Amino acid sequence: MTMIRMNNIHKYFAGVHVLKGVSLEVNKGEIISIIGPSGSGKSTLLRCMNQLEKIDQGSVEIEGIVVEAAGDVGVKITATPQEVRTAYRKMGMVFQSFNLFPHMTALGNVIEAPMLVHKLGKGEAVKNAEKQLNKVGLLEKKDAFPSKLSGGQKQRVAIARALAMNPDIMLFDEPTSALDPELIGEVLSVIKNLAQEHMTMIIVTHEMGFAKEISDRVIFMDDGKILEDQSPAVFFDNPRHPRIKTFLEKML
Amino acid sequence: MDHLEYVLSILPFIASGLKLTAKVYVATLLFALPVGLLAAIGKVKGPKIITRLLYLYTWIWRGTPLLLQLFFVFYGLPIIGIRLSPFAAATITYTLNSGAYLTEIFRGGIESIDKGQYEAAKVLGMTYPQTMRRIIIPQTVRRVLPPTCSEAVNLVKETALLAVIGMPDLLRIATQIFTRDFNITPFIVAFVLYLIVSSVLVKLFGTLEKKYSIYE
Numbered sequence: 001m002t003m004i005r006m007n008n009i010h011k012y013f014a015g016v017h018v019l020k021g022v023s024l025e026v027n028k029g030e031i032i033s034i035i036g037p038s039g040s041g042k043s044t045l046l047r048c049m050n051q052l053e054k055i056d057q058g059s060v061e062i063e064g065i066v067v068e069a070a071g072d073v074g075v076k077i078t079a080t081p082q083e084v085r086t087a088y089r090k091m092g093m094v095f096q097s098f099n100l101f102p103h104m105t106a107l108g109n110v111i112e113a114p115m116l117v118h119k120l121g122k123g124e125a126v127k128n129a130e131k132q133l134n135k136v137g138l139l140e141k142k143d144a145f146p147s148k149l150s151g152g153q154k155q156r157v158a159i160a161r162a163l164a165m166n167p168d169i170m171l172f173d174e175p176t177s178a179l180d181p182e183l184i185g186e187v188l189s190v191i192k193n194l195a196q197e198h199m200t201m202i203i204v205t206h207e208m209g210f211a212k213e214i215s216d217r218v219i220f221m222d223d224g225k226i227l228e229d230q231s232p233a234v235f236f237d238n239p240r241h242p243r244i245k246t247f248l249e250k251m252l
Numbered sequence: 253m254d255h256l257e258y259v260l261s262i263l264p265f266i267a268s269g270l271k272l273t274a275k276v277y278v279a280t281l282l283f284a285l286p287v288g289l290l291a292a293i294g295k296v297k298g299p300k301i302i303t304r305l306l307y308l309y310t311w312i313w314r315g316t317p318l319l320l321q322l323f324f325v326f327y328g329l330p331i332i333g334i335r336l337s338p339f340a341a342a343t344i345t346y347t348l349n350s351g352a353y354l355t356e357i358f359r360g361g362i363e364s365i366d367k368g369q370y371e372a373a374k375v376l377g378m379t380y381p382q383t384m385r386r387i388i389i390p391q392t393v394r395r396v397l398p399p400t401c402s403e404a405v406n407l408v409k410e411t412a413l414l415a416v417i418g419m420p421d422l423l424r425i426a427t428q429i430f431t432r433d434f435n436i437t438p439f440i441v442a443f444v445l446y447l448i449v450s451s452v453l454v455k456l457f458g459t460l461e462k463k464y465s466i467y468e
Binding site for chain 1: 366368369371372373374375376377378382386387390391394466467468
């Protein structure tokens with residue numbers, strides 16, 4: 001089953017062409033790493049999936065529903081606004097800068113959206129939130145405010161918060177880039193556990209070892225285009241593009 | 253007549269003045285806070301026409317003297333046929349004036365919240381009103397408490413202009429007693445009362461600030 005289909009996406013920022021016709025399909029249960037030099041459009045591509053950025057041309061489908069279509073792409077949005085909203089809610093997202101709600105405890109962060117959006121009762125929301133916090137190993141921190149948590153703990157709460165909405169797809173936008181090196185491992189291991197549950201995941205990352213270990217596909221972006229879409233074995237051990245070879249040499 | 257006895261004898265008059273001051277003050281805050289909040293949200297997120305009107309509003313009301321605004325409402329509106337009770341006229345003027353300052357305070361507060369907060373709320377499926385109510389405004393409140401406290405204390409002192417347009421507020425009553433007895437004691441009493449009210453406000457805002465700081 002195709003979870004996300006992006007067709008010929010173009011995106012401009014103030015006249016700068018940052019995505020130049022990117023097409024991508026993500027299947028159920030797939031784990032895809034997006035890597036590439038900074039400014040290559042990795043994060044923008046991810047943010048175009050859930051409308052944090054509006055696309056200028058192309059179309060986006062989530063689980064078969066066209067949620068965005070711009071320009072002459074031959075598809076139209078046929079779903080109702082309600083169906084479009086529901087489709088977007090199938091995607092959870094984790095940010096580089098965590099974006100926890102600072103005025104709420106860890107538990108408060110996790111129960112907020114299920115109660116507001118899914119109209120869950122408080123008892124049920126708390127039960128589910130505790131399950132998610134336990135999953136990321138932070139149940140004992142549930143009453144702590146974000147300011148009292150380390151970066152790694154914050155990111156794990158952010159993952160629990162996203163999981164509490166029962167997403168089918170998780171998007172990670174450089175989830176470990178803002179962390180001290182010794183805290184990266186705890187976040188990566190939480191993501192690895194999700195991989196074992198066959199969560200569909202798209203991860204923008206600079207952690208090459210992690211990408212190699214966890215991914216089903218590695219996508220290399222350069223200058224607003226997908227230069228390579230390959231299995232990690234081929235990508236890392238036998239890169240075909242000289243551009244990718246140079247990049248990997250610099251990273252390793 | 254002994255000093256204390258004199259103070260006690262004028263206190264009932266002074267108290268009636270304080271009561272009027274308090275009434276205008278409380279009514280003003282009650283209206284100005286929501287006016288400021290709504291206008292701030294309008295300025296941040298409203299359609300262009302609303303934003304323009306709100307800029308016009310804060311430009312005029314922050315850019316002219318409060319006393320002149322009082323004159324316009326008290327003496328100007330009746331000329332075009334709008335007759336208001338002095339209390340209503342005063343409350344409206346103070347509300348619009350204070351509301352303009354609060355609009356700018358709240359707008360600055362709302363705009364100081366990181367855009368990542370909106371993005372996190374959006375990807376969790378929250379609507380814009382939900383995001384404002386549960387995520388943005390609570391964080392804004394914490395940040396705007398200190399400037400709002402200043403504005404609240406300013407407003408206490410600005411109510412003294414009621415005396416100029418002839419309303420029997422705390423200062424006007426004190427002035428009347430001064431003219432009658434030719435004794436400055438009523439001014440001292442008024443002085444102390446203004447100071448007490450301001451101090452209570454500062455204390456109250458301090459407590460609120462502490463309460464809202466637990467997460468920092």
